[in-house]
Amino acid sequence: MDSGIYAAYTGLLSRTQALDTAANNLANAGTAGFRAQRDYFSGVLAGGVDQDPETASQVGQSVNGFGVLGGNRLDLGQGELKSTGNPLDLALQGQGFFAIQTANGIRYTRDGAFSRSSTGVLQTAQGEPVLDPNQKPITIPSGSVYVSPDGNISVSTVDGSAIVGRVGTFDFPEKSVLTAEGSNRFSANGANPVPANAAIEQGSVEGANEDAIHGTMQLVLVQRQAEMMQKALSVFNNDFDKTASEEIPRV
Amino acid sequence: MIRALYTAASGMSAQQTNLDTIANNLANSATAGFRQRQVQFEDMIYQNLITPGSAQTQQTLSAGLQVGLGTKSAASEVIMTQGDFNQTGNTLDIAIQGAGFFQVSKPDGTIAYTRAGNFHMNNQGTIVTADGDTILPAITVPSNATSITISQYGVVTATLPGQTNPAQLGTMQLATFANPGGLNSVGSNLLEQTASSGNPITDAPGGTSGMGTLQQGYLENSNVDVTAEFVQMILAQRAYESNSKVIHVADDMYSQINGLVR
Numbered sequence: 001m002d003s004g005i006y007a008a009y010t011g012l013l014s015r016t017q018a019l020d021t022a023a024n025n026l027a028n029a030g031t032a033g034f035r036a037q038r039d040y041f042s043g044v045l046a047g048g049v050d051q052d053p054e055t056a057s058q059v060g061q062s063v064n065g066f067g068v069l070g071g072n073r074l075d076l077g078q079g080e081l082k083s084t085g086n087p088l089d090l091a092l093q094g095q096g097f098f099a100i101q102t103a104n105g106i107r108y109t110r111d112g113a114f115s116r117s118s119t120g121v122l123q124t125a126q127g128e129p130v131l132d133p134n135q136k137p138i139t140i141p142s143g144s145v146y147v148s149p150d151g152n153i154s155v156s157t158v159d160g161s162a163i164v165g166r167v168g169t170f171d172f173p174e175k176s177v178l179t180a181e182g183s184n185r186f187s188a189n190g191a192n193p194v195p196a197n198a199a200i201e202q203g204s205v206e207g208a209n210e211d212a213i214h215g216t217m218q219l220v221l222v223q224r225q226a227e228m229m230q231k232a233l234s235v236f237n238n239d240f241d242k243t244a245s246e247e248i249p250r251v
Numbered sequence: 252m253i254r255a256l257y258t259a260a261s262g263m264s265a266q267q268t269n270l271d272t273i274a275n276n277l278a279n280s281a282t283a284g285f286r287q288r289q290v291q292f293e294d295m296i297y298q299n300l301i302t303p304g305s306a307q308t309q310q311t312l313s314a315g316l317q318v319g320l321g322t323k324s325a326a327s328e329v330i331m332t333q334g335d336f337n338q339t340g341n342t343l344d345i346a347i348q349g350a351g352f353f354q355v356s357k358p359d360g361t362i363a364y365t366r367a368g369n370f371h372m373n374n375q376g377t378i379v380t381a382d383g384d385t386i387l388p389a390i391t392v393p394s395n396a397t398s399i400t401i402s403q404y405g406v407v408t409a410t411l412p413g414q415t416n417p418a419q420l421g422t423m424q425l426a427t428f429a430n431p432g433g434l435n436s437v438g439s440n441l442l443e444q445t446a447s448s449g450n451p452i453t454d455a456p457g458g459t460s461g462m463g464t465l466q467q468g469y470l471e472n473s474n475v476d477v478t479a480e481f482v483q484m485i486l487a488q489r490a491y492e493s494n495s496k497v498i499h500v501a502d503d504m505y506s507q508i509n510g511l512v513r
Contacts, residue, residue, distance in 0.1 A: 015504070017316075019504065020258065023255035023258040023262075027265070028319070029262075030262075030490050031293055034292075037319065085330060086328070117429065117430055118433065119429065119449065125291050143461045179297070181296075181297065182294050182295050183293045212493045215493060216493060216496060230507045230510070234510075237511060
């Protein structure tokens, strides 16, 4: 009896998890290169005999079908470009990632707020080298730096200008291999990247792809759905059970 | 839900840091040679509730369930763009056009770096900053000099009474860094060298190492773009607001769940 109370309970539980994701998306609305996460819900069937679709009754399926949080995926849509005027700030337009060498191996990022290290190596804010298409660090000599949309870096000094390296851009045919690691980084979990056809915009940083309108809408949605689940729960809790335990014995 | 509360709090605290930086940029928009800072954020660690690619029942999951735990301020980068030039006509106001910093000898003997070129003479005739710190290499102007000229390549000459040829007093030197964004701001328009900035490369202005040239009679203003800072301020305010809404919703959902038990 009362399997509906579990359906309402899992519904409420999954909404609280969805709120966590919505909160994280909104908290990172100011994080360069942040990719929002989108939840999806999926149905599961509970209960022994009704699980076989051949023999399951329509009633059993609808009663024992619970909505749970199935997972979330990265929204890889473009974020807006913010002009900074810093020549080593690079933004990606289109699908793809910059590769960086971290202590745990190669990681991928869309946060292009780079700088030059004390030895001239192109690095992230955490001091991790940015890699070229052959996954090697790039050293930039002093001078004024120009980065072309295809990633070629040229440095001009009083002696003339020369191409000194190229920023690599990488993409993955199967996007689901990417997991967010924090610190604006994504791990590809060992998958091999392919060259991306994203254009590089010098002097800009790509913002997060979460906008306040979408985030707030998600908040309202989650809040209202949680309210419905709570109403459903209280129906079981107060009305049904109360009737069963107090009203029926009286008859 | 407790996660959502902490996540939203991290967003609010990050936006507060952002606003602090914007306030400092705006406060220094009239400071000669000031370089604006910009806060960079990064996402915090993720909790893996379901690992992507794990096998659940018969199918392999194509995507996992990862919940992020908010944001944090990662760095406040110094933006090294050129500031506007302000013509003052003052002999000892010098602006640097291009890369480079003046070297300042601090009272404790260490060297600091500055772009603020509002210089003066002390009672010995030595060229010093507004705070009285000597500019390196020290150049002393004779007390009877009638005029001082500083060329764009840093050569300081003075006209002395009774002499037709101006006397050469010395050459100013500038310093550059591999990563000027890694310099440490210490206030009073001064920056100090750090491990991330690298060692200074000193050269005469307009030298082969990509040094800028000097402009006598001009001051370099701050590079703060007041309009852009106001836009940043609005964005910071709204982001702060939306994070506080999350706290409100989480609180609301929490009280609903508490309300289940009568």
